[in-house]
Amino acid sequence: MPELLPFEEALKAIEDGASQLVASEAIPLMDSLNRIAAQDICAQQAVPAFDNSAMDGYAFCIEDWQSDKCFPVSQRIPAGYAPERLTPNTCARIFTGANIPTGANIVVMQEEADVSKQGVRFPFSKSNSPKQGDNIRPKGQDIQLGQTVLAKGTKITPMHIGLLSSLGLTELKVFKPLRVGILTTGDELVPAGHPLQKGQIYNSNGPMLMALVRHSGYVVANCLHAEDTSEATEKAITELLQCSDVILSSGGVSVGEEDHVKSILQKLGSVHLWKIAIKPGKPLVHATLSGIPFLGLPGNPSSTLVTYHWFARRLLAKSAGQSLTCDRPYPVVAGFSREKTIKRDEFIRVAIGDDGLAYAHPQQSSGALLAACESQGYLHIKAHSNVEYGNHYDFYPFTGF
Amino acid sequence: MPELLPFEEALKAIEDGASQLVASEAIPLMDSLNRIAAQDICAQQAVPAFDNSAMDGYAFCIEDWQSDKCFPVSQRIPAGYAPERLTPNTCARIFTGANIPTGANIVVMQEEADVSKQGVRFPFSKSNSPKQGDNIRPKGQDIQLGQTVLAKGTKITPMHIGLLSSLGLTELKVFKPLRVGILTTGDELVPAGHPLQKGQIYNSNGPMLMALVRHSGYVVANCLHAEDTSEATEKAITELLQCSDVILSSGGVSVGEEDHVKSILQKLGSVHLWKIAIKPGKPLVHATLSGIPFLGLPGNPSSTLVTYHWFARRLLAKSAGQSLTCDRPYPVVAGFSREKTIKRDEFIRVAIGDDGLAYAHPQQSSGALLAACESQGYLHIKAHSNVEYGNHYDFYPFTGF
Numbered sequence: 127m128p129e130l131l132p133f134e135e136a137l138k139a140i141e142d143g144a145s146q147l148v149a150s151e152a153i154p155l156m157d158s159l160n161r162i163a164a165q166d167i168c169a170q171q172a173v174p175a176f177d178n179s180a181m182d183g184y185a186f187c188i189e190d191w192q193s194d195k196c197f198p199v200s201q202r203i204p205a206g207y208a209p210e211r212l213t214p215n216t217c218a219r220i221f222t223g224a225n226i227p228t229g230a231n232i233v234v235m236q237e238e239a240d241v242s243k244q245g246v247r248f249p250f251s252k253s254n255s256p257k258q259g260d261n262i263r264p265k266g267q268d269i270q271l272g273q274t275v276l277a278k279g280t281k282i283t284p285m286h287i288g289l290l291s292s293l294g295l296t297e298l299k300v301f302k303p304l305r306v307g308i309l310t311t312g313d314e315l316v317p318a319g320h321p322l323q324k325g326q327i328y329n330s331n332g333p334m335l336m337a338l339v340r341h342s343g344y345v346v347a348n349c350l351h352a353e354d355t356s357e358a359t360e361k362a363i364t365e366l367l368q369c370s371d372v373i374l375s376s377g378g379v380s381v382g383e384e385d386h387v388k389s390i391l392q393k394l395g396s397v398h399l400w401k402i403a404i405k406p407g408k409p410l411v412h413a414t415l416s417g418i419p420f421l422g423l424p425g426n427p428s429s430t431l432v433t434y435h436w437f438a439r440r441l442l443a444k445s446a447g448q449s450l451t452c453d454r455p456y457p458v459v460a461g462f463s464r465e466k467t468i469k470r471d472e473f474i475r476v477a478i479g480d481d482g483l484a485y486a487h488p489q490q491s492s493g494a495l496l497a498a499c500e501s502q503g504y505l506h507i508k509a510h511s512n513v514e515y516g517n518h519y520d521f522y523p524f525t526g527f
Numbered sequence: 528m529p530e531l532l533p534f535e536e537a538l539k540a541i542e543d544g545a546s547q548l549v550a551s552e553a554i555p556l557m558d559s560l561n562r563i564a565a566q567d568i569c570a571q572q573a574v575p576a577f578d579n580s581a582m583d584g585y586a587f588c589i590e591d592w593q594s595d596k597c598f599p600v601s602q603r604i605p606a607g608y609a610p611e612r613l614t615p616n617t618c619a620r621i622f623t624g625a626n627i628p629t630g631a632n633i634v635v636m637q638e639e640a641d642v643s644k645q646g647v648r649f650p651f652s653k654s655n656s657p658k659q660g661d662n663i664r665p666k667g668q669d670i671q672l673g674q675t676v677l678a679k680g681t682k683i684t685p686m687h688i689g690l691l692s693s694l695g696l697t698e699l700k701v702f703k704p705l706r707v708g709i710l711t712t713g714d715e716l717v718p719a720g721h722p723l724q725k726g727q728i729y730n731s732n733g734p735m736l737m738a739l740v741r742h743s744g745y746v747v748a749n750c751l752h753a754e755d756t757s758e759a760t761e762k763a764i765t766e767l768l769q770c771s772d773v774i775l776s777s778g779g780v781s782v783g784e785e786d787h788v789k790s791i792l793q794k795l796g797s798v799h800l801w802k803i804a805i806k807p808g809k810p811l812v813h814a815t816l817s818g819i820p821f822l823g824l825p826g827n828p829s830s831t832l833v834t835y836h837w838f839a840r841r842l843l844a845k846s847a848g849q850s851l852t853c854d855r856p857y858p859v860v861a862g863f864s865r866e867k868t869i870k871r872d873e874f875i876r877v878a879i880g881d882d883g884l885a886y887a888h889p890q891q892s893s894g895a896l897l898a899a900c901e902s903q904g905y906l907h908i909k910a911h912s913n914v915e916y917g918n919h920y921d922f923y924p925f926t927g928f
Contacts (some may be wrong), residue, residue: 132561155719159738173895175728204755209727222826223715225726268895275897283925284742288735289896292728296720314607314624318556319697324609325626327576327693337560341685354605425623427689435531454879454903456857456922478855489918494574495668495690496676502855521857524684526926 129405132509133436133471139398140412144444155290158282160343161300162448167276169293172266177206177226181261184246186240188215191248195308198245203227215248226262236246251283265346279449281343290457300335304446305347306339307366307370308332309362311378311387312425313354316386330495331376331430338434339374344442347371354378359386363394367418372445374438375411377425387411389424395420401472403509407433415479419445426493432473435504435527453527455520456504457474460484464513471509475501476521498524531804534837534872540799541838543811545820545845548700548772555863556691559683561744562701563849568677570694573667578627581605581662584638585647586631587618589659592649599646604628618647627663627891634662634910670694680850682744705847706748707740708713709733710763712788713780713826714755731896732831740775745843748772754830757778760787764795768819768867773846775839776812778826788812796821804871804910807891820846827894833874836905836928854928856907856921862886865914876902877922885922892909899925 150164179185186197200513203209212218212229220226221414233501234256240247250256267464269275275289281400282298290298314323315329336346352362359378366373378387388411391397393413401408407429411422421441423433442448458476461483475497476484484505487497503523507513551565580586587598601617604610606624613630618734621627621634641648662750667814670676676690683699689700699862717723730752737747760779760826767774774850779788779875789812792798796816802809808830812823822842825832859877862884876898877885888898897922904924908914 156737161843173897175723176726194763203726204715205713206727206755223728225714263894268890269897275900283900284735284738285832285896285899285925287738288731289732289900291719292731292828292896294719294723294729312606312624316603316808317767318695319693322695323577325604326607327575328695330689330693333557337685362675371823382702401802404560427693431686431689444782445603456859456924457883473744480856482656489669493664494575495686495693496670498686499676499684499690509548523855523924523927526924 129401130408130470131400133402133404136400136402136410137241137437137440140421140441141444143412143414144441146447147303147445148304148447150299150301150447152299153295155287155295155298158298158300159287161282161283161298161303162343162446163276163278164300164301164447165299166274166278167290167293167298169269169271169273169275169294171293172261173269174265174267176260177264179220179224179261180228180235180263181233181235182221183233183235184248185212185220185226185233185259186248187212187214187230188232188256190215191232191256193249194247196242196245197245201227231258231262232256235261236294237495240262246526255421268449268513279447281448284331301447304344304442305369306336306442307369307373308339308349309366309373309375309387310335310349310351310425311354311359311375313352317351330427331425332500333430334427334495335374335376335434338431338439339442342439342442344446354386356386356390357500360390360393363390363415363420367394367415372442373415373418374434375420375422376430378422391415391420403469403484404432404436405468405470406474408470409450410437421425427495428497431495431498432504434475439527453522455522457518458482458484458505458521460505460513460515460519461519463515466512468507469509471508473504474507474513476503476505477501478521484519530802531809531871532801534803534805537801537803537811538838538841541822541842542845544813544815545842547702547848548846548850549705551700551702553698553700555687556696556699559699560688561700562683562699562704563744563847564677564679564681564683564699565702565848566700567675567679568691568694568696568699569672570672570674570676572694573672574670574693575664575666575668578665579859580621580623580625580627580634580664581664581726582634582636583622583630584632584634584636584662585618585649586613586621586627587649588613588615588631589633589657591616591704592657594650595648597643597648600727602628621693627825632663633657636662678850680848682849702823702848705745705843707737707745707843708748708767708773708774709740709750710767710774710775710776710788711736711752711826712755713752713761718752718753732826733827734895735828735832735913736775736835739832739840740843743840743843747848755787757787757791757886758772761791761794764791764816764821768795768816773843774816774819774821775835776821776823777831781824792816792821792823805833805837806869806871806873809871811838828896829894829898832896832899833905837874840928852925856923857905858919859883859922861886861906861914861916861918861920863914864916867913874905875908875914877904877906878902880923885920
């Protein structure tokens with residue numbers, strides 16, 4: 127039995143072996159949600175592009191001000207309209223976002239103005255006197271001309287679409303979607319919708335992997351199921367190699383005599399078979415076939431899920447051109463204890479209670495996906511560590527994956 | 528100036544006024560990712576559906592066992608094939624996931640078996656003796672027949688697709704996508720791709736709200752921009768009422784004379800204008816027009832974003848039939864202090880440093896979206912609270928939204 131490979135080492139080997147495999151294309155900005163930027167974006171204009179009012183109020187020149195002085199209103203400047211130079215000793219009625227006229231250097235909000243037919247007074251007290259620049263958002267305050275606002279490799283969120291729109295962009299260079307081939311193995315698996323014979327179960331890894339790949343923002347090139355023979359396995363892998371940038375498989379990767387994936391991979395390319403020190407999800411095959419990365423995940427659905435989240439997702443992201451900023455754990459307090467120290471990194475599916483504590487789902491050892499569906503994320507317990515009630519552990523919410 | 532409405536009260540009023548507005552439809556399970564379940568799902572079969580082996584190994588009857596006894600192999604049971612009743616005092620070669628034959632009640636993993644031409648011995652030590660049920664996953668261990676595995680109102684994740692596939696489902700009743708109408712206002716706004724005149728800026732709220740709505744899983748019914756006149760505002764709202772289940776707007780909701788949204792809403796339906804005790808994003812209009820909810824967000828892009836995340840998103844979710852489990856904060860330690868107590872709930876955009884501490888983005892007061900794009904989420908500081916370095920505060924990652 128080969129020695130268990132530590133979690134971090136396996137992760138590093140997979141990431142080090144991965145590289146961007148997709149070309150780029152320019153698409154309309156509005157279609158770029160969840161796509162991956164293929165270029166840095168520098169601001170082609172400052173934001174704000176001009177000094178503007180932060181309030182509905184009155185603009186004037188602070189040097190003209192006295193507390194009892196009445197300023198005639200010499201112009202009205204709604205947002206979106208070009209102002210004229212401000213006549214000295216007058217004020218301008220101005221609205222939020224409107225351009226500050228040349229000659230003005232302060233805006234007083236309308237609630238603090240004393241408006242009469244003759245004009246407007248600004249009767250501030252000594253403790254609350256007006257200052258130059260009050261309620262003015264200066265040009266370039268938020269973003270300076272030429273400033274980098276988006277880094278290549280970033281996944282585009284609604285916030286980015288707002289930000290890039292505010293800079294006038296209508297198009298964005300993004301990476302073409304990664305094409306992922308999926309292979310499931312196991313003679314016991316039957317597609318949903320067909321009757322089950324004795325000993326058979328429904329194939330859940332195929333649909334789940336397709337959904338995981340799509341949820342990550344990639345394209346399913348094809349999803350094939352191979353029966354447990356060398357011929358069928360080789361045929362399916364060969365077919366997937368024609369249309370995929372990366373291939374994922376589930377099942378067929380342990381040492382059993384019914385497991386054919388490893389031998390076919392060895393025939394077609396270079397292969398590492400690892401037993402990884404994690405729970406659930408020990409065996410993993412990492413191969414390269416004609417330059418195409420292949421990751422063979424274990425067939426138990428819970429193990430498939432965990433190894434997708436922790437290994438395949440990172441391989442796919444790097445292949446797709448995405449800079450995966452390191453997944454961010456949150457410290458969460460365990461609401462349970464576990465006496466036994468385990469020698470593997472464990473990813474316990476936990477629900478967060480109303481008390482804020484993490485509670486392990488009772489079906490950790492299960493192959494079924496109910497534990498994951500009823501949990502909010504993983505509590506990562508490092509190898510050789512106990513779980514003690516009241517201590518903090520790293521929690522990774524599923525929503526981050 | 529109206530009194531500020533506390534954050535929690537505004538949220539409660541919006542949620543209490545919301546109800547499911549969409550019908551349901553049956554769609555292929557594989558198309559249901561990110562859709563919202565319109566029915567509870569009960570398991571139509573147990574999982575596992577039969578006792579099966581957790582290992583590649585040998586199945587026999589524990590009552591037949593002695594440490595030096597040799598068991599002839601009487602059958603071979605790959606996964607997916609129906610076994611025959613086990614002949615007493617023999618064992619079956621069995622593989623992971625395969626049906627346990629009648630007459631067997633234990634599986635020993637192949638690594639612990641001593642295989643010879645005559646048969647197989649299981650030479651356990653006293654401290655590690657075999658027990659009935661070892662390495663057998665009993666029928667119904669994970670899911671029992673009739674057990675509820677998915678609740679109406681759940682947003683479908685890849686895990687749910689795997690789970691429902693394992694139960695043989697090929698179709699799911701989901702809610703039809705909520706149709707959201709979007710209105711932006713402000714004469715200063717110009718769509719990206721057009722030249723800017725003096726005083727004008729690009730419309731970022733329209734594209735951002737469209738992306739936010741799509742990111743939440745809904746359909747943009749239409750996105751209109753109205754110039755700052757009563758006529759244009761009424762025309763746009765009337766048009767959106769024809770095609771939308773819910774309408775969101777940005778801008779035009781303060782008390783300024785250039786703000787026409789409120790008066791048109793009052794003409795068309797019942798209206799609440801609130802100034803909410805949050806920062807950023809004070810003014811909010813909540814209206815109902817012929818049964819269609821309307822939420823008017825402030826026009827400053829940062830305020831639009833925050834009020835979308837905290838108010839609009841919840842209104843849309845409830846309207847779409849989704850049970851929004853309460854957003855889950857994580858306790859994160861502040862890496863900064865702020866002396867001034869504020870009277871409003873504040874949603875500080877923070878980045879989490881490599882040290883795990885939350886750091887406030889320097890552009891909190893900005894209208895630009897760069898602060899959000901460069902942050903990982905919100906630190907929620909309750910009204911009247913200081914921020915003290917080293918203390919825990921509620922952190923909401925953007926990935927949860």
